[in-house]
Amino acid sequence: MHYEARVNGDKDGLINIVLHGLKGPVDNTKYPDIMPGQEEHTDAYIASALSYIRNSFGNKQKVVSVDDVKEIRAASKGRTTAFTLAELNEWKSKQPKK
Numbered sequence: 784m785h786y787e788a789r790v791n792g793d794k795d796g797l798i799n800i801v802l803h804g805l806k807g808p809v810d811n812t813k814y815p816d817i818m819p820g821q822e823e824h825t826d827a828y829i830a831s832a833l834s835y836i837r838n839s840f841g842n843k844q845k846v847v848s849v850d851d852v853k854e855i856r857a858a859s860k861g862r863t864t865a866f867t868l869a870e871l872n873e874w875k876s877k878q879p880k881k
């Protein structure tokens with residue numbers, strides 16, 4: 784499936800998508816609506832939901848920890864709108880190297 788790169792790839796991007804949502808075309812597909820951000824979920828809930836999708840449907844990736852979610856929530860604090868994929872890449876490029 785075409786979204787596998789994002790599900791299996793960088794977990795920071797995935798955490799951002801769940802926290803803040805996603806808008807705009809995804810790989811040339813225009814969806815009729817945006818994905819809403821879900822900041823109201825706890826770090827533990829988001830970590831477990833993402834760990835599940837990264838290890839189901841034939842995926843096998845490192846789990847997402849509660850601390851991972853905590854870190855990205857803090858780093859993206861104050862954001863109030865959904866990301867586009869371009870903004871997500873830009874955001875990533877501005878984060879300090881780990």
Ligand code: HEM
Pocket residue numbers: 785786789790797800801805806807808809813814815816817818819832833836
């Ligand atoms: C924990 C729950 C969720 C996860 C992990 C998740 C994950 C994702 C990911 C990874 C993408 C990008 C797909 C890609 O890379 O091709 C995406 C897109 C999208 N999701 Fe979700 N999602 C969740 C919940 C929801 C919910 C509740 C809705 C709707 C109410 C939703 C609606 C959408 C839509 C409409 C898009 C396309 C956005 C666009 O046009 O840019 N998602 N989701």
